[in-house]
Amino acid sequence: MVDPVVPQIAADLAVDVGTAALLSTAFTLPYALMQPVLGTYGDFFGKTRLMNLSLLFVSITALICAVATSFSLVFAMRVAAGLVAGGVFPVAMALVGDLVPVHQRQVMIGRLLAVGLTGNVVGAAIAGVIGDFLGWRGIFAVIGAFGLIIAIVAFSAFRGYPTVAPSAPFNRASVIQSFRGIFNEPRAKICFGSVFFEGIFIHGIFPYVAILLLAAGEARASIAGLVIAAFGFGGVIYSLSVPALVGRFAEPRLMLTGGILAAIALGLAAVHFPWYAQIGVFALFGFGFYLMHGCIQVHVTDLSPTARGAAASLHSSFFFAGQATGPVLYGIGYAHGSLEWLMLLGAVVIIVIAVICARFLRHRNASPEP
Numbered sequence: 434m435v436d437p438v439v440p441q442i443a444a445d446l447a448v449d450v451g452t453a454a455l456l457s458t459a460f461t462l463p464y465a466l467m468q469p470v471l472g473t474y475g476d477f478f479g480k481t482r483l484m485n486l487s488l489l490f491v492s493i494t495a496l497i498c499a500v501a502t503s504f505s506l507v508f509a510m511r512v513a514a515g516l517v518a519g520g521v522f523p524v525a526m527a528l529v530g531d532l533v534p535v536h537q538r539q540v541m542i543g544r545l546l547a548v549g550l551t552g553n554v555v556g557a558a559i560a561g562v563i564g565d566f567l568g569w570r571g572i573f574a575v576i577g578a579f580g581l582i583i584a585i586v587a588f589s590a591f592r593g594y595p596t597v598a599p600s601a602p603f604n605r606a607s608v609i610q611s612f613r614g615i616f617n618e619p620r621a622k623i624c625f626g627s628v629f630f631e632g633i634f635i636h637g638i639f640p641y642v643a644i645l646l647l648a649a650g651e652a653r654a655s656i657a658g659l660v661i662a663a664f665g666f667g668g669v670i671y672s673l674s675v676p677a678l679v680g681r682f683a684e685p686r687l688m689l690t691g692g693i694l695a696a697i698a699l700g701l702a703a704v705h706f707p708w709y710a711q712i713g714v715f716a717l718f719g720f721g722f723y724l725m726h727g728c729i730q731v732h733v734t735d736l737s738p739t740a741r742g743a744a745a746s747l748h749s750s751f752f753f754a755g756q757a758t759g760p761v762l763y764g765i766g767y768a769h770g771s772l773e774w775l776m777l778l779g780a781v782v783i784i785v786i787a788v789i790c791a792r793f794l795r796h797r798n799a800s801p802e803p
Contacts, residue, residue: 471517694717698714
């Protein structure tokens with residue numbers, strides 16, 4: 434919701450656009466750092482309780498942003514939101530891992546992604562429209578109020594919801610053992626390393642979409658929101674097609690195909706096509722990314738049967754550490770006139786990730802696939 438209106442925030446609060454783009458890092462870096470803590474809390478004290486409290490707190494920070502009169506307060510509230518936001522989607526993914534057998538998990542995670550990505554699509558698109566009519570403050574006010582309503586409803590809806598009981602009482606030794614067990618699994622290094630670089634080169638470019646369009650003469654926040662939303666729409670297409678894809682193609686082929694499509698799209702985005710063509714490019718971008726990323730997520734939920742919350746949180750931690758680094762790296766490129774070259778470098782990195790994942794990620798007791 435913030436990315437389409439980075440230029441508006443910069444102009445209204447008297448900061449340069451590069452500084453305003455760091456609002457993405459302000460959210461994603463604490464998100465990444467807090468993930469191991471939140472995942473462990475969910476494993477030992479209850480996943481649905483954590484989801485409810487996290488959504489409530491994030492909604493309150495958004496409402497404070499709506500009335501903030503200084504960039505420092507907006508920045509601080511984005512940091513505060515990032516500290517707890519990881520208690521929602523990654524924990525929901527871990528809950529799916531608790532409740533769904535591994536052979537059905539990719540389809541169920543695809544459905545979860547469909548819901549989350551619908552939020553991404555609607556959020557980015559509506560944020561741009563609201564930004565054009567009510568300004569960036571209206572975005573925070575509307576989404577903050579809506580989130581507050583959903584949080585209140587969720588407290589009632591999840592009351593008494595049956596979930597998997599913790600495997601052991603909470604203590605420091607249990608936590609250390611859980612994390613050690615996760616990192617002893619060879620796939621962990623590949624999964625976490627891959628999503629770190631995905632975060633840098635794929636999601637790190639989003640705060641610069643509005644700036645790139647502005648350089649091409651397109652100043653409307655609604656158009657920037659539409660282009661960003663197209664990425665999520667591509668993910669929705671993936672989530673709807675995942676049952677057929679899983680039934681027809683081997684997982685390594687899905688990862689390799691997804692990486693190639695995402696790399697092609699990132700390269701095309703650097704060519705500065707008109708905004709209506711960029712919508713198609715970003716839809717392809719989203720489809721390719723989630724085709725590869727969804728396969729990685731399935732492996733993450735299989736790293737530790739007794740500490741899925743911790744595994745999912747580490748996955749999210751590495752991904753958002755990359756996403757926090759991405760705007761800084763792209764910002765350096767933007768300042769030195771080499772943003773497009775960094776995007777092309779990112780396309781190469783994505784292909785390398787896809788090849789490594791397709792070659793080395795295998796489920797327990799699974800024989801190598803051709």
